[in-house]
Amino acid sequence: MAQKAGLFDLRLVIAMLFAIFGVVLLVVGLGFTEEADLAKADGLNINLWSGVGMVVLSALFAGWAALRPVIVPDPGGPGTVGPGPGGPGTVGPATGGPGTAGPGTG
Amino acid sequence: MPVLAQADLRLDAGPLDYTLLAIYFVFVLGIGFLARRSVSSSLDFLLSGRSLPAWVTGLAFISANLGAIELLGMAANGAQYGMATVHYYWIGAIPAMVFLGLVMMPFYYGSKVRSVPEFLRRRFGKGAHLVNAISFAAAQVLIAGVNLYALAFLLNLMLGWPIPLSVVIAAAIVLTYTALGGLSAAIYNEVLQFFVIVAALLPLTIVGLHKVGGWDGLVARVTGGPGGAEQLSAWPATELTGIQNPVLSVIGIVFGLGFVLSFGYWTTNFAEVQRALSAKSMSAARRTPIIGAYPKMLIPFVIIIPGIIAALVVPEMVALKAGDDSGGVTYNNALPALIGDLLPNGMLGVAITGLMASFMAGVAANVSSFNTVFTYDLWQDYVRKDRPDEYYLRVGRLATIGGTVVAIGTAFLAAGYGNIMDYIQALFSFFNAPLFATFILAMFWKRMSAAAGWSGLVAGTIAAVGVFVLAETGVLDLPGQGASFLGAGVAFVVDIVVSVVVTSFTRPVPEERLVGLVYSLTPKSDRVHSTTGDDAGWYRSPLLLGIGVLVLTFVLNIIFG
Numbered sequence: 190m191a192q193k194a195g196l197f198d199l200r201l202v203i204a205m206l207f208a209i210f211g212v213v214l215l216v217v218g219l220g221f222t223e224e225a226d227l228a229k230a231d232g233l234n235i236n237l238w239s240g241v242g243m244v245v246l247s248a249l250f251a252g253w254a255a256l257r258p259v260i261v262p263d264p265g266g267p268g269t270v271g272p273g274p275g276g277p278g279t280v281g282p283a284t285g286g287p288g289t290a291g292p293g294t295g
Numbered sequence: 296m297p298v299l300a301q302a303d304l305r306l307d308a309g310p311l312d313y314t315l316l317a318i319y320f321v322f323v324l325g326i327g328f329l330a331r332r333s334v335s336s337s338l339d340f341l342l343s344g345r346s347l348p349a350w351v352t353g354l355a356f357i358s359a360n361l362g363a364i365e366l367l368g369m370a371a372n373g374a375q376y377g378m379a380t381v382h383y384y385w386i387g388a389i390p391a392m393v394f395l396g397l398v399m400m401p402f403y404y405g406s407k408v409r410s411v412p413e414f415l416r417r418r419f420g421k422g423a424h425l426v427n428a429i430s431f432a433a434a435q436v437l438i439a440g441v442n443l444y445a446l447a448f449l450l451n452l453m454l455g456w457p458i459p460l461s462v463v464i465a466a467a468i469v470l471t472y473t474a475l476g477g478l479s480a481a482i483y484n485e486v487l488q489f490f491v492i493v494a495a496l497l498p499l500t501i502v503g504l505h506k507v508g509g510w511d512g513l514v515a516r517v518t519g520g521p522g523g524a525e526q527l528s529a530w531p532a533t534e535l536t537g538i539q540n541p542v543l544s545v546i547g548i549v550f551g552l553g554f555v556l557s558f559g560y561w562t563t564n565f566a567e568v569q570r571a572l573s574a575k576s577m578s579a580a581r582r583t584p585i586i587g588a589y590p591k592m593l594i595p596f597v598i599i600i601p602g603i604i605a606a607l608v609v610p611e612m613v614a615l616k617a618g619d620d621s622g623g624v625t626y627n628n629a630l631p632a633l634i635g636d637l638l639p640n641g642m643l644g645v646a647i648t649g650l651m652a653s654f655m656a657g658v659a660a661n662v663s664s665f666n667t668v669f670t671y672d673l674w675q676d677y678v679r680k681d682r683p684d685e686y687y688l689r690v691g692r693l694a695t696i697g698g699t700v701v702a703i704g705t706a707f708l709a710a711g712y713g714n715i716m717d718y719i720q721a722l723f724s725f726f727n728a729p730l731f732a733t734f735i736l737a738m739f740w741k742r743m744s745a746a747a748g749w750s751g752l753v754a755g756t757i758a759a760v761g762v763f764v765l766a767e768t769g770v771l772d773l774p775g776q777g778a779s780f781l782g783a784g785v786a787f788v789v790d791i792v793v794s795v796v797v798t799s800f801t802r803p804v805p806e807e808r809l810v811g812l813v814y815s816l817t818p819k820s821d822r823v824h825s826t827t828g829d830d831a832g833w834y835r836s837p838l839l840l841g842i843g844v845l846v847l848t849f850v851l852n853i854i855f856g
Contacts, residue, residue, distance in 0.1 A: 197329045199351060199483050203490055206322050210315060210494070210645060217311065217641040226639035231506040236641040239498040246490070 362657020729755020
């Protein structure tokens with residue numbers, strides 16, 4: 190059964206941060222830009238354009254996360270993070286001295 | 296240091312800018328808290344449970360390197376030397392990253408080692424392992440200190456925050472999220488940092504280019520400036536190397552920087568390799584450095600070009616470049632000075648956030664690789680063996696705290712150096728150049744003996760230190776980065792020679808212990824990666840991706856050569 194990953198989806202975190210940054214810059218660029226600000230950036234309303242870029246970036250990440258959600262095939266047990274193929278042996282060093290990770294032959 | 300503080304680079308940061316910075320910190324700490332839920336073993340904490348997708352580890356791979364030294368140092372080199380600085384990326388990173396993914400990763404990931412030093416222990420036993428584990432742990436704490444100091448210094452310069460306060464605040468933030476969420480928190484934050492850094496630098500580059508009249512304007516003004524037209528072409532970079540003969544300069548770049556220094560750094564530095572080891576499959580691990588190579592190829596455009604522009608439009612930088620009195624401004628100020636001159640409130644806040652992000656990325660990478668080597672390679676192997684895993688998880692957390700505290704102490708060691716890059720390159724050439732030689736021999740020459748492992752490393756390191764001392768005392772006259780390149784080259788050759796000679800007098804390691812570690816003794820089935828499920832598709836082929844980025848880099852070299 191498809192299940193959401195134990196780790197939160199990083200793509201949504203990125204989307205959220207840039208949504209906030211982007212909207213703030215858009216508002217500043219549209220409503221609170223003075224002549225001095227424009228002059229500083231050589232006539233470009235850089236806040237506005239950066240805001241647009243960040244909102245687009247945010248939308249891309251949100252869209253990606255929505256289209257391809259993180260799916261963990263089968264949770265290996267309480268607390269284990271997505272079991273990688275080949276099972277790296279989540280608690281490697283518990284059984285003995287150095288070198289117990291195994292030579293990786295199998 | 297006091298000279299710098301006199302320069303007026305104070306930024307006009309307002310409440311809006313601080314708000315954006317504060318929002319970012321909330322996200323950074325939030326990631327630490329969220330990642331904590333997934334930590335239940337030492338492997339989760341120190342190696343993300345080997346569970347991350349390739350795009351995450353790939354971006355983290357370059358973000359871990361995109362620290363303060365990189366950002367300010369490369370912009371400084373751009374301002375001082377011009378386009379030749381791209382060699383640090385196109386020659387000095389891309390080939391090595393592709394090589395790591397295609398050639399070396401099967402042994403790193405396939406052998407299931409948890410760190411680079413652990414590979415040496417499995418291959419050579421204790422001698423080489425101890426040399427590498429201790430030198431790596433020490434270097435990481437030193438570099439973390441350099442990063443912290445650079446951060447505090449910049450905050451003092453730009454925002455007027457007291458240096459000791461800045462060091463402690465930045466260290467506390469990094470410590471909080473790395474101690475809570477371990478490598479996952481560090482890596483997730485590195486990916487976030489990557490985008491914030493680009494979001495800060497890309498608009499800066501656009502405004503800067505607009506200001507100088509576009510690319511044509513940039514070309515015209517650099518050609519007419521004190522650097523002249525040669526600062527617009529990457530080759531032969533005689534200014535950068537300090538080698539007057541163009542042919543020797545190219546050889547110095549290709550062999551010194553491109554081969555020894557960069558392969559040593561990218562393929563054996565655990566702070567980098569660790570990102571790939573945390574990937575969820577062999578295929579993802581191999582793709583990690585190669586996916587990272589694509590943005591790495593493009594990032595000089597938003598770091599070096601702002602540096603070049605700063606030398607054209609910031610009055611103090613123009614004066615410095617012309618050899619006049621610059622009022623204490625140095626090339627390392629290129630990036631913050633340009634930010635202060637061009638960005639209005641709002642984007643200014645994003646830019647400050649980007650710089651902070653970059654600094655913290657560097658420190659977090661140092662700390663999160665230090666704690667792994669300390670826990671697995673020093674504590675578990677030599678101090679307390681055979682304890683339950685919770686014990687090592689606790690050691691990992693404590694090592695994180697201890698490493699950060701020591702880094703705060705070493706932060707002030709960095710004070711006496713003008714160009715931070717020189718210092719850091721020197722450090723790298725001490726440890727990394729001989730390491731690469733040893734690793735290549737270790738992975739492809741089964742006869743190489745255990746004694747050769749440690750003696751080659753020690754001899755190579757001593758040779759690098761020797762060259763460094765000769766250059767510092769003026770016996771060798773190589774300004775710029777030439778001494779580092781030469782030191783790395785000499786260390787590489789000495790390591791090979793010593794390893795070969797010592798091997799011929801000592802017994803080889805029994806072959807059955809080398810399965811999975813040495814090319815000729817590892818079955819092909821262990822070296823190939825799966826091509827099904829999440830690893831399926833031609834666009835996920837490490838070889839194809841690797842060739843692609845090499846071709847693109849070659850084209851860029853021709854366009855900007």
